[in-house]
Structure formats: C-alpha cells, structure tokens
Amino acid sequence: MQKGLEDQLGLYQKRIPIFTRSVKGPFRRFKTSVLVLAFAIYFLLPWLPWSRLDAPAQAVLFDLPGRRFLIFGLTVYPQDVIWLALLLFIAAILLFFVTGLVGRAFCGYFCFQTLWTDFFIWIEHKVQGERPARVRLYRQPWNGEKLIKVGGTHAVWLLTSFWTAMSFVAYFAYAPQLVVDFFTGQAAAAAYITVGVLTLSTYAAAGLMREQICTYVCPYGRFQSVMYEAETLAVHYDARRGEAAHGRAVARAGQRTLAERHEKGLGDCVDCGLCVQVCPVGIDIRDGLQYKCISCGLCIDACNTIMDSFNFPRGLIRYDSEKNLAAATPAKPKVQWKSLKTIGYGVALILMSAYLVYSIGTRGSFDRVVNQIRQPLYVVLSNGDIRNRYQVRITNKAGQDQTYLISARGIPAGALDLGNFSEITVKPGHSGLVQASVRLSPAQAAQTRQFELIITPQGKPAEARSEAVRFDSPARHP
C-alpha cells in the first residue's frame, strides 16, 4: 500500500492513499505542542481585545482600507515596508541557518501544510479509527457505515477549513463584527471570496493532497536539500546496525535477542514496518535520505517504541549526520555549527534582527519626504535671485492630530518661504503636503550646495527631524 512513488513509472500517477498509524514519543509530543500553540495563536489572536483611541479594539488588525497594520501597540504604515523586507529576509536566513544544522526542521514541525495535515489526520483518526480500521474502510464497498464515516470526516475537514478561512479574514476586519456580518450577508464581497477560496484550498491541501503538496508543489522542500552538508543532522536509518551482514529480519523464534541475531549476522531491524506506517509522506526511511522526507521524526518515535519492546538499544533511526554514519566509529550525534556558512548565516540573522528591533524601537512619530521640484531645477527671478522649490510630505504616524513646523538651517533667515502654510496640521495616518521655496541671491546661491530642512512636531522639539536637500543654481548648471 505504501510503496515509494519511484516504483511507479508513468506520467499520470494516481495518488497512493496513505493511512498513517498514530505513534507516541518525544517527537510526537513536540509536534503536538507546536500544533496546539500555533493553532491557539492563529485561531485566537484575532479575538484578542486591545483598547485603542482611534481604531477598533483588536490586538492584531490589518486595516487595508485604512492603509495601516495595527499590531498590539504598534501601528505600521505602508511606508514601513522596509520592516516587511527585513522580516522576510530574517525568515529566509533563519530557514537557511536551521536547515544547514538540523535539516528540514521547518517542514517537519512548523510548516502550516504539515500542521494542518497533521490535524486533518487526527480528525480522520478520531472519526474512522486507527490505521487498520481505515484501511479496511477504504477497501470495503460503499455502504451506510462507510458513507457516514467518510462523509463525516470530510464534513469535519470542511468545517475546519471554513473556520481556518474565517480566522484568516478576521485579521483584516474587526472580528466580532465581521463574523456577524458574514452570516447575515452584510460582509464585503472580498470576505466571501477569500473565505471561499481559502476553505477550498485548505480542504484540498490538507485533506486531499497532503504530502503531494510537499512533493510536487512546494519549492522550499526542494531547495532546502541543497543546504544539506555532510555534517547536517537529519533523520537517518543506521543501515550498518539495522542490516548487518545478512540484512534485516523479522523477530521469530531463534532470532529474538540481540545475541542470537548478531550470531546469525542479522541486523537489529526487525522489519516490523512501523516506521513506514507512521510516515505522513509514505516513504521508507530505510531506503536512505529522500527528498520527500519532511524530517518530522515520527519514524524515530515508532522505531524507539519497537526497540524498547525488544529491549534493543534505541536509536536505530535517529537524528544523525551522513558523515558520522559513514565514520568507522560513529560518535554521539551533535549539532555541527562550526562552519563558515553556519556562522555567516548566524551573524546575518543577528545583525538583521538587531536592525529590525532598532528600526522599530527608534522610529519617529512622523515620516517626511522632501522632494526638490525638478521642473525646473531652479528659477532665475527678476532681480537675478535664484529660487528652488521643494515639496514636503509629512505623514503623521502618531495616534492624534499633530501640527508640524518647518524651518531651515544652512541658509540665511528669511530665505525659506512656506507660502500660506508656515505650519501644517495632519490627522493620524494621513499625509500633508507643503510647498516650500528658497530664494537666494546669486552670490549666496553659488556657495550653497545643500542645506537642511527641519520638521518639528509642535510641542515636541526632541522629535524634530532634519532632511538634507540640494540647492541648484545656474552657477552649477551652466
């Protein structure tokens, strides 16, 4: 039933159903903990209240129409897109860093495809029973029992998918209101479309396609394999110990104890097949490291259970490196971090994380952009003076209305002309435009290459920010 797909040639391979057996062990416990934690955050976070003066009381709210992202006490505006870039960079580097050390840890324990598939398998297990029951159900012809159990499974899957989609949408609108609106037909069309698409895609990806997503669709799984080194820890079957001289063999009378098996030249693997039965991607880890292995560690749990029951030492399947397995005297497996690549990624990770924290920690209460007007770069006035014009855009990132004052440094007093607006009041989250012009005599203009515009929030001189701007004159542009 669970043969590796390589054995099946042909372009249009039908999916071979996988019925995973449940297993107990530290890896299963870890996976379950991650699952519970991730689901708790994902499903409950939109419902966390957070009092705000000027926005809905929702701790995490991506307010797209308002062009702002409310994340607890932080309001992120589109201008802060650098943070997103940093976050993505950090995520990528973290992936490279971890993969080089312990293989596809992200795939096995944290990827949402893995988490949702795991949860869907758990539902299947609860409704249809353990693996043998599910295999029997699959093989038996359609009848009332099969209809109810299979139908029930799919119904619960769809419900889970639906609530997954609802929770996603809840991040983009005030959740309590959105749910009421959704069921009374009042929500925005985008909400219905998103929920529809996500319900179907979650159902298809976690219920129907499962490991095929990892094998055929996901690019990350594929490119992570290039990050493996000989020292990288990965889920490995110790073939030397498992196969010995005459291969694996089932434990029947006369070859049940280690002593008996070693005498006959048999390996420690009792060929129970449990490692294959628990595998969510349907591979046999004993065939060696494979691109389909998501490194979830369930076969380690399964094998250790069997080893314990036979009183064999644990670790026939374990986290180990290719190099260590090939060594004449394998040492205790440990994380090998002392390579230029790993340290380089680590340093990049620390630098970028520090920069992100610094950038968020020191961000001002407003954003400013000063553009010199380039058409024309300068104007010669009737008395020969040179005038440059600038457009100042101030974006208020604070929580309340704020008045800003604009002044200049590096040019004579009175050279800066702000027209009708010597100060400008901007609403929170909005931008205000001011046209500034600077007029210098030809002699001054010839000496002035640049000066500073200073924008000061009224009453908060400490938050003043300056912006260096160019001054162009015919002397520099003959």
Next chain:
Amino acid sequence: MSEQKHQSQTVHTTGHAWDGDLQEYNNPLPAWWVYTFYATVIFAIVYWTIYPSWPFGKGWIGGMSNITYVNSAGETKTHSWNTRALLLADLNQAAAAQKPYFDKVAAMSYEQIAKDPDMNGFILSAGKALFADNCAPCHQAGGQGKVGFFPNLTDDDWLYGGAFDKIHETLMDGRRGHMPAFNEVLAGEQIDQLANYVAKQSGIGHDAAKAAAGDALFHSETAACYYCHGADAKGRKDIGAPNLTDNIWLWADVPAAEGSEGKVAAIRGVIGNGLNKGVMPAWAGRLSPEQIKVLTVYVHELGGGQ
C-alpha cells in the same frame, strides 16, 4: 515493474485495419486534460451569456452584463459590456468622487482656497493633472515654459499681472502678445543702438555710446518703444508688454547666448523681426469654471503669485 512491462508490450489499437495490416494506435488523452477541456467549453457558454460574443445581423449579441453611464452630453445611456462604456462609467465614478471638492472650489474665494490645507492638497494634485492635460504642451510639465516660445510660470514676473483675478482673466480669455518688426522702419544701426540700451537696462555688457543713442531712440517718436514698454522700460502689465529691466527673458534667448555680443545680438533679433507668436488660447468653454478656478490657484502657487 512486471505490470509496467506488460503495459508497454501490449499494443492498444483502435481496432481498425487498412490495407490489411495498417493499424492505428489508440492513445487516449489523459483524463485531467479531457475534463479541463470540458470545463473550458462550459466556461465559454457562460461567458457568451454574460459578455458580448457572437455577431448577429448588423450588430452582435450583447450579453447580459450591461453598463450604465452618463455621457458628456449628460444623457444616461445603457450599453452592453465594452471597455469604452466601462471607462465612461469609471469616469462618472471618479467625477462623483471629485465633485465635493469642486463644489467647495466653486463656493470658496481664491484666498480661502489657497489658505485651506485640505484644499491645498487638492489643488496640488488636481491642478497638476489639469495642468498636465491642458497647459503642459506649451508651458512644459513644471510650468517652466521655454525661452523664445512660452512664458515661464514659475518665476516672479507676470506679463499681465500675477493676482488671482488677472490669472483668471488670462485663462478665460487667452492672450495675444505682439511686437512690430522694426527692421521695416528703423535702420540697422538704430536697432543696434536699441539693443545695446536694452542690454544696459538688464546689466549686460554693452557699448555705452550706442546705449546712450538707444536711450534717446527708445524715448523718441521714431521708434516709440516707450509707448508699450513704458518710459522707465519696466513694461506695462495692462497690455502685457514685458519689463526690459529685469533678468527674465521670454523672447530673446539671452541666458543661452555666448558673451555680451551674443546676448546683444539675441536682443537685436527680437527688435528687428518683432513677434506675433505670443498666443495663449482662451479656455472659457473648454474647461469648466471650477477647473479654471483650480488652475488659477495652481498657476498662482507655481510662481508664488502676486
């Protein structure tokens, strides 16, 4: 593997035979392909019912999705779906979104508009778009004009005055700048003297003797320059005669000319040949009163106004 071999050795044919032994392999399309094809057929039928599709008689079958819009003549029209109708409907929407601002523009005075921060933002964006559509072909995108052709709107010199009502007048009724060609009435020597006098007024290198002669000529009835440019050569805004004593040049490309002789020659050219190309079209009737009001404030802000 054994099953695979079996498959590749069995020859599936359509069962037909020609010339005794000529057979046709039966290679059915993959199921997913066939079902995708059926899905596209169904999609096409749904599409026909919604959007225009088939030619029919002299017209076509319009489909069920109609677009209603108001055209430029103010008539409400309903048309079967097409991109032009879609654009017009979108333009209706955009106009509706702008209407509150244009209503405000109509209700407020120029000074009020210029001093209101909200309206200032609107003037800067809407004015920029209107300027780009209507004015930029001559005055250039930033209003900087082009020496020898179109006035610079960003400097502090206003041929006809830079107050709101003067700019409004210029926009509504247009302007026509004219200067006679003095080659026909004056000797070359005299034009040279005038050119030197004008150069002197702007502090450009010149021949002092010629300039003195030019001064006399300027104020004489022979050349009669002062009729338009004024006895002090500072121009007359009521007829748009430019100030000859400042550093701003519209017709003679003095800033680009090399050396003082070149600059004088440029001035000489304008005096000798005159000009009648200073035409600004009238915009009343082409643009709505609110649009002209927006442009008035926008142009006023470009050069700082008066």
